[in-house]
Amino acid sequence: MTNPTRILMCAPDYYEVDYVINPWMEGNVHKSSQATAIEQWQALHQIIKEYATVDLVPPAQGWPDMVFTANAGLVLGQKAILSRFYHPERQGEEPYFKQWFAENGFQVYELPQDLPFEGAGDALFDRDSGALWAGYGFRSELDSHAYIAQWLDVEVLSLRLIDPRFYHLDTCFCPLSGGYLLYYPPAFDTYSNALIERRIPAEKRIIVPEPDAVNFACNAVNVDDVIIMNKISPELETAIATKGFQVRQTSLTEFLKAGGAAKCLTLKTTEPIQETAQANAPVDSRIIHLEGHLLDAGILNQALDLINEQGGSAKVLNFNLGIERKNTSSANVRVSAPSPTTMEDIMSALIEMGAISASAEDVQDAHLETVKQMGVAPDDFYVTNIYPTEVRIKGQWIQVMHQRMDGAIAISEINGTIHARCRLLRDLQVGEKVVVGIDGIRTNHKTTARPSAEKQEFSFMGAGVSSERRVELVVEQIAWELHKIRAQGGKVAVTAGPVVIHTGGAQHLASLIRQGYVHTLLGGNAIAVHDIEQSMMGTSLGVDMNKGVPVRGGHRHHLKVINTIRRCGSIANAVAQGLITKGVMYECVQNNVPFCLAGSIRDDGPLPDTEMDLIRAQEEYARLLEGTNMVLMLSTMLHSIGVGNMTPAGVKMVCVDINPAVVTKLSDRGSVESVGVVTDVGLFLSLLMRQLDRLNQKAAMTV
Structure with missing residues (x-):
């Protein structure tokens, strides 16, 4: 039969798994059978010849992967974009493929030497629209897509690969005639899957299950209504057949050992030029400048990882290393993204890391x-x-x-x-x-x-979560910081939950307030209720705080307390009338320490001081936090998150909770001046007061 389709192949004369540059090669070095490989290649060659004209590029000794001609380049009409191989093990193939393209009348385009692009392995034409699906993430760089769009005058749709098993686009994505698509969705990130679903109707998408995907079912050759591929499951064959395609299966197990199958072994050289296709701007690029202790603090690595995780691509254009210990480093990084939306997400995160535009002209x-x-x-x-x-x-x-x-x-x-x-x-x-x-x-x-491995005696701890065995060390550092803030006339805010009272920490928190270490208290209705219950009745949640046992009728104590304070009109009035004689709220009133109790739907009463208007409570929190130097967050995740959101960088933060998940959540806010302490809050406050007493005694002795 006569068919205008032409496909380029290369005989496996020198094929062998000689090295490892993808996960499939691991464990298969020098374990492939040359005879079996030749037999399987010839079987594929014969099947393809039934539907297309096959051209051959001579194999070259020393380049065993040259058999995978899909990576020779990308062809459209009489234009060929030569591949720039990522790994040195394949870069020697480039001159041979360039020579073949030139001898066969193609106009050859060459990307910059340092810009990887691996041909039709990472670039596949949509058989309906003529747009080009282009992969990136492992072997090809996103920045190559702009060159391709311009040179071939095509719309390029960038897809990010995230599974190293599917390192080339053609290993997990196969556009078919009539606008159909055979693909494995987990190989792509969320943005790419959304793009695929937006462009390809559901009825034309054939999803490949993982057992078939790892047998490279997507690495198939499609000519009209025929699909030539490695062995697949009966279920997938039926799914493909229902779409009107004829499946031709042929074993390619020897080539799977090197990470390839039918499509990898072929390059279509008669791609038609679509009249509707036109160049787009597939890549949004910016150059950012980073400055600081980029290596010591891991800033550069964090930035590069962030760009990659967000679906972008990055290249360090220059890096200036600080020579002396006191010097900072700087770097310019080109950031590329497949869409303006993705770029905005990436840049927003980079701005938070301190990135700025690389030149004044670009600002x-x-x-x-x-x-x-x-x-x-x-x-x-x-x-x-x-x-x-x-x-x-x-x-x-x-x-x-x-x-x-x-x-x-x-x-x-x-x-x-x-x-x-x-x-x-x-x-x-x-x-x-x-x-x-x-x-x-x-x-x-x-x-x-510059971050230092040397321990400074009383330096505030860097961001992190401390385990039980380091509590005393952490408390010592926090006590020293509190002592310093008080001496300098600074401000400390405490946000506390009722657990402080239940664990016996009320007396210690009250002492902190009385001695001038706390300058504002933020919490909810509950901490005040249970603190006053303990002050007036000796119980918390109806449990005797001295004996640790429930008191008969104690479950009604907190309501009796609420009722009493409501009769007085406020906590301050109850203190003035002698009803409250000790505790956290007593010390706040007596020492003119402002407090705000933010209400919630679960509050009993509530106390007359509790602000049940959420917006007004937030505004009062924000007002009381102004000028704060340190925040102690004591076993209240809800109120602490609110406080954390209102607090700018530079404010030292200490989060204490028995639950490590809570501590991690509250400490992980980007501030370098925060520490999480996983321990019982009552124990923490007891240790803290003990350390402060020692500091006070030491200070008194030096006077």
Whole structure:
């Protein structure tokens, strides 16, 4: 039969598994059978010749993977883009394929030497639209897609591969005639799967189960309604046949040992040019600048990992290493993403790490949009974080005031002076200008202090979660920091839950307040109720705090307390009347320490001091936290998360809870000046007061 389809193959004269450059080669070095490989290749060759004309490129000794001609390059019409192999083990194939393309009348395009792209192994034409599906993540770089789109004048659809078993696109993705698709979804990230589902109707998607996928069922050759492939399951064969395709199976087990099958062994050289296809901009690229202790603190690795995990691609363009211990390092990194949305997600995270545009010429003013509905920000508004932030407005950098997490940046101009401040969504007013997108934004991270392995006697611990065996050491450091803050006239906030009372920590927290270590108390209705219950009745949740046993009728104690305080009108009135004579709330009143009790749906009573309007409670929390130097978070995940979101970077934070998951969640907020302590909160407070007493005694002796 006559068929215009032409396919390039290479005889396996020198085929062998000589090295390991993919997971399939592991354990198979020098374990392939040359005779069996030749037999299987010839069987495939004969089947393909029934449906297409086969051209042969001469094999070259020393390059055993040259048999996989799919990686020779990418062909469209009379244009051929030569591959740039990722691994040195295959780079020697390039001159042979270049020579074949040139001798056969193709115009050869060559990518930069340092830009990997592995041909039709990572680039497959859609048989319906003519668009090009292009893979990246293991062998080909995302930045190559822009060259391909321009040179071939095609729409490029970038797909990120995430499973190392499927290191080339053609190992898990096979476009078929009529717009059908044979593919294995778990090989791709979420964005790529969404793109596939958006472009290919469900009825035309044939999903390959994992047992067939690992036998390279997707690595198939499609000519019209015929699909030539390695052995597959009867179920998959039936699924393919129901779509109108004829399946031709042939064993290719010897080539699976090197990570390839039917498609890898072939290159279609008669790809038709689609009239509707046209070049797009498949890659959004930016160059960022990072500065700091990039190696010591792992900043550069974190940035590169982040870019990759978010679906982008990165290349370090230059790196300047700080020579002296005090010096910082700097690097320029090109960041590429397959879509503006992905780029925005990546850049938002990089901005939080302190990344800025690499050159002043590239810096733009922040984009502003007007609020059209009260309490509703424009789409794509920039979401703030805990780090000091600046925005560029009219060519000048403006410091953002009231820095906090999860807000928007509102811009105003008063008497010619531009102001920027974090505002909660609910506070936005119609007509207000809000920063959108990621341009013209930079954050300031501390970069002056090089991380040191040396222990400083009383240095505040870096971010982390401390285990039980280190509690006393951590408490010693926290006590020293509290002592220093008090001496300098600083401010400490405590957010505490009722567990503080139940575990016997009330007397110690009360002592902290009485001695001037605590300057504001934040919590809920429960901590106040149970603290006052203990003060007035000696119980907490009806349990005798001295004997540790329930008291008859004790389950009603907390309600009796609530009723008494409601009769008085406030906690302060109850203290003035002599009803409350000790405890946490007593010390707050007696020492003029402001407190805010934020209510919830589960509160009994509540106490008259409890603020049941959630928004007003949040506003009062934020007001009381202003100017805070340290926050002690004592066994209350809900209130601590709220406080953490309101607190900018630079505030020292200590989270104490018996549950490691709670401590990890509260400590993992990006601040380098935070520590989590996994222990009983009552024990922690007892140890803390003991250490503070020692410091006070030492200070008294030196006077």
